[in-house]
Amino acid sequence: MDSQSKPKVKRSYKKSGWNLMHKKEVKVVLSPEAKEVFEYLNKESVNSKNERTLLKSIKQKIEFIKENPQYGNPLSKKLIPDEYKTKYGITNLFRVELPNFWRMLYTLTEGESKIEVISFILDIINHPNYDKKFRYK
Numbered sequence: 001m002d003s004q005s006k007p008k009v010k011r012s013y014k015k016s017g018w019n020l021m022h023k024k025e026v027k028v029v030l031s032p033e034a035k036e037v038f039e040y041l042n043k044e045s046v047n048s049k050n051e052r053t054l055l056k057s058i059k060q061k062i063e064f065i066k067e068n069p070q071y072g073n074p075l076s077k078k079l080i081p082d083e084y085k086t087k088y089g090i091t092n093l094f095r096v097e098l099p100n101f102w103r104m105l106y107t108l109t110e111g112e113s114k115i116e117v118i119s120f121i122l123d124i125i126n127h128p129n130y131d132k133k134f135r136y137k
Helices: 011-016 032-044 049-067 082-088 127-133
Strands: 025-030 094-097 103-110 116-125
Touching: 025 032, 025 049, 032 049, 032 116, 049 094, 049 103, 049 116, 082 103, 082 116, 116 127
Parallel strands: 025 116
Antiparallel strands: 094 103, 103 116
């Protein structure tokens, strides 16, 4: 087989090992903080177009994460806030951009069984709070 007939695989999937993990079930869990924001958006989305748009995007991104747990942008380990390291013991962090400059932050861990991946959504935050958390100006 020559090199031109090989199927093309996205580099990020190959590099990340996703092709080895794709048969694992992906479970998405919300932290108490993320759950609070999610419930607020559910309540307010009835009367607010902004909240409705944000909620719809969050639901869509969660589905993307279920399809590919490494969907988000990985953040450098040195950028992981100490708050997350201490509270949740995380060693990786991914960022997903949402409408109106909001962000969703999540980490990946193995589930109780070796056949599942847990995507733990830590925070759903607006841009000013995101900047504070990551000490950006």
